[in-house]
Amino acid sequence: MLKDITLGQYFPVDSIIHRLDPRYKIVMIMIYMIMIFSGDSVICLAIGFVYTALAVALTKISLKVYFKSIKPVFPFLLFTALLNILFIRDGDIYFHWKFIKITSEGVNTSIFMMVRIILLLAGTSVLTYSTSPIVLTDAVERLLSPLKKIKFPVHELAMMMSIALRFIPVLIEETNKIISAQKARGAELDSGNIIAKAKSLIPILVPLLISSFRRAEELATAMECRCYNGGEGRTRLRQMKSGKADYIALSVTVFFLILTMTVNIKLK
Amino acid sequence: MSIIRTENLCFSYKSGDDENQIITEVLKNINLDIKKGEFVSILGHNGSGKSTLAKHFNAILLPSSGKVYIDGIDTSDESRLFDIRKRAGMVFQNPDNQIVASIVEEDVAFALENMGVPYEEMRKRVDDALKSVGMYEYRFHSPNQLSGGQKQRVAIAGIIAMRPECIILDEPTAMLDPHGRREVMKTIKNLNKEYGITIVLITHYMNEAVESDRVIVIDRGEIILDDIPENVFSQAEKMKNIGLDIPQTSELIYLLGKEGIKLDSHIITEEKCVEALYELLKG
């Protein structure tokens, strides 16, 4: 169902990872990305794998859910791997037939690539499964707040994002209603060629747009009536407090990064 | 003490091009005085000017001529805009289009966040506001999981959190089902009785106006009746002429009156009507 978009991919369970300060989680995912993409030996990837497995296990979310997030990208992964195998021609030759040449370098690169992307997906899933999009938006706003000094509209962007999150389900419901209503007037939505299809969307898009404008206007008035005046001098109900758990998690992450880096240098 | 006072309030707007300018008069010479703690209904049909009037109480609109004072503050004084909005909060018709945040308690906190209220104080005010409208158990819910009546109560809590003197509700039940309507009416009556908050209810449902202390009937931008509900709804002819309903009880008494059976025309409640009819029919 379209409705599920609201929750993003958030899985509301109670776990150590869920309770971590979202700002720390964002920082950690950054470090994690560096870790995954800087290591280029099997040991490095193994370290990355251990770290990911640890995080995944701590979320208390079933492995099946993680596999589901990887599944849709799998064909794409195989395809890139295949391209890598076919077009990288350095290293020992394993197999040669006419123009097809499979080399050790090709196989290595494609396996590395696949493992990295899978780890990356698993890692980001840990973040999105354990943090609701609203909280995530809020954390990004707070992390970027130093940019306000150079007049970067951090608050405005975050406000836009959170209003969008609030209204996506409302608009989806509305879209479904409009579709039903136009169907009741005999509209055909999925027949004919592309032009006919595009044309058949007009009866849905026009009312949707008009109602969105109306909503935006009403919301703006309602916000003004509640003394909204931009980000200046705002306080927050949602407190983000970092504690012991966050420091430990960050230390562990940094430790894994250093470990990867060391192994990397040692092996070179 | 009056909380809302208008002096010869007029409002009109111009439309059309330079050559054929059309001036539409929406409000004509409104003089009104609403006291602290009152529960007032403003009754009128669509286009009578009742919503335009309400928007003047919150400085969303400013009078073309005349004055509006909220708790003694002139609404045309721009520097005191937020003082006005803190004293007179506004709840709108569409429950969805006034909820900003994706979590109930954060929406209730929205005004306080804007006002820069410190966390400890905010926490307390949000919890109190949610409790006062009976939505405390829902504080972590998403607005999308709530019914229309519940959303409207959250919107009311968002205003209550500002600790206003007065709440203006612009047709808050128009988009709700009967159950939601009862919920909202119960909530605002309770806020009026228990917390002494002044209520200004804009509506075209007579059965809501019946529950208030005072009914102001507005038609074509003018106040035509301003009295207690009993005295307003007993004027059956007048109310029908301007396209407003009266309670079925009042209507029956009016119709019987026309047939020569005179009953007390000030009867509007069910209980009183049953009593009167029983006296008449017991034989």
Next chain:
Amino acid sequence: MSALKTENLTYIYSQGTPFEKTAIDNINLEIEKGELVGIIGHTGSGKSTLIQHFNGLLKPTSGKIFVNGQDIWENKENIRQVRFKVGLVFQYPEYQLFEETVYKDIAFGVKNMGLDEKAIKERVHDTAKMLEIPEKLLKRSPFELSGGQKRRVAIAGVMAMNPEILILDEPTAGLDPHGRDRILDIIKNYHKITGSTVMIVSHSMEDIAKYAKKILVINKSELFCYDTVENVFRRSAEIEKMGLDVPQITRVFNKLKQLGIPLNDEIYTVEYAKNTVLKLLEERRI
């Protein structure tokens, strides 16, 4: 022959998921041709789901729907034709207006039926007249109209298709008393002129009591009853228990009955109440 018939109609949302919910449960119903039916029920009782089955917008999980004796899902290809036979006006229909002119918007449904220009024109003008939409408005943009006008234009868009059965979901929602009476009078007039079957979903018992001939009550996904207005209000205690209102006047006379006033009939309109009181006084005099 019945205009509409359902047989063990059941619909389950999100079947096979944890969110599974039975919206309507085993509904058996037969509505005669030319009936004017009021549909009442709580929000979430299943009444919206039910009416969306009548014109094939939703496909039953199990059970059948017959329009004019024809099983509407017998041939899937024909489902669009069913939507022309059973017109459905949604709540707040003015939010579906989209054309440049009122004329085009009213014509949208008729055009989808594949009628020729001349027939379309005739239908649009006839319907506009019935809905008291002045000719000069037809050239205007629907977005310039007042709330009440928009509502009438949107209803016209469905009425113009000349459906054999017309279903309106809360056609008076958000309107003031004057606008409400106007729409209801127009619907009643349409029913009289065309002789088609009309069903009105409403939360207002006063309106249903005043306009409908029969009432369909849906409670907790099930058909509570389908009967004449009088017979339904005879069960007003049960209806109130469901959390639905009965007209204020019915409550007053039910109390009088309890107090021992000899009243036989169910009283659900003010006019009827007045006549009953007059009759009682008359009898007393004799």
